[in-house]
Amino acid sequence: MVKVVLLGSGNVASHLSQALLNLKEVSFVQWYSRSEPGKTLLGSIPHTTDLKKLKMADVYILAVSDTAIEELSAKLPFKNRLVLHTSGSVAMKSMDDKNRRGVLYPAQTFTKGAEINFKNVPLCIEAEEEEDFYLLKGLAQKLSDKIYYINSEQRQYLHMAAVFANNFTNHLYHIAHEICKENMVSFDILHPLIVETAKKITTLSPKEAQTGPARRNDKKILKKHTDMLKNRSQRELYELFSKLITDTYGRKKL
């Protein structure tokens, strides 16, 4: 039975805690955070707000913000135990080397209150020591069906790719929402299109899936749209994307 202590109180910690609680083969021995999580989340898990009272465990998971990882790893009042962080952008070795180190990065977006089936969350794992790697792999396989071995450098790039595919994409949704609102058109009309666009690239490569005026190099529409956009930054973005897309596919008309 693997004994786990979880540290942190954000969205990753909350979702991870629920996933850990559901595992019969894992003993979730303690939850640490600076303030106590709500009763509903906590259930029967022993909680502490005092690092000095951390219990003995096989794995300590630091599910805290990127900027807090290094400091928290240094404050841990023990050494030579396995400590993981859950960040996409922080190198494994930025944690204090008094403990054995590893990473368990869930490549998913978590929202408070929104249920996620953890079995479908891709988990990217990395460990310094071979033995720890097998322990980590065993734990990850209990949590999810999708395990990937990713080193710290690859993980940085994966995280940046996720910024494009998730954060920037969401901002495009925001712009679409604004354009609809200004013209008294319901943004709901675009929901099925948005979901279908996302699903499409699970069977086609994004390069094959590309459609639209820039893909066709339809200069008339491109000109019309940039004329319609009164917001300068939105126009700049429209022009940059159109250039990037026409550069990707060549400037020949379809």
Added chain:
Amino acid sequence: MVKVVLLGSGNVASHLSQALLNLKEVSFVQWYSRSEPGKTLLGSIPHTTDLKKLKMADVYILAVSDTAIEELSAKLPFKNRLVLHTSGSVAMKSMDDKNRRGVLYPAQTFTKGAEINFKNVPLCIEAEEEEDFYLLKGLAQKLSDKIYYINSEQRQYLHMAAVFANNFTNHLYHIAHEICKENMVSFDILHPLIVETAKKITTLSPKEAQTGPARRNDKKILKKHTDMLKNRSQRELYELFSKLITDTYGRKKL
């Protein structure tokens, strides 16, 4: 029983033909296209490649490319019948006024071979004459559960919003795919994140759903990512999005 003639051979025409075929209350009397569609698509529908042989019908649907609509509407060898186009960006009145005019715009992305449940496709409708509007509304309601009344000007903006939410989003997926490939990381890792990001905005507004380093105004990560991006256009895009996001939420650190 509404009699329909469909004109065109692209993805919209193919998907629309299958949806029309499934309707008991609609008589799909003829399909016109310059070359004959495959037998599997055509089934038992009478086909012609000759505009002069178009049969009598209540509605003629021009599911052709934007640039072909005006010309085809002028070539129709009859007048005073109801003619619809299916484009997001072409004004209803750009069709020849010898016929009565309307629009049936499906706000969805169609891919050859990918099945779409037409009942979930938002249909944006518009008609010049009140009587035609009711005929069109009746037809649209048979095809889909999601009907929206959108005039030509609104439809132009909706189409532009769709370019942001679909075409540009897909190009972001492409960039994420490239970054993964260059670093020997499987793009599959990002599939669940991409689908979840899209689903999220059906329950939260995109503004509420925003996460990531630019949202948090995490200057350290923003600097790191722009240093990591060797491709100039990708770096430019990263910087523009980061600026747009920090401008939207203010520059205060979360």
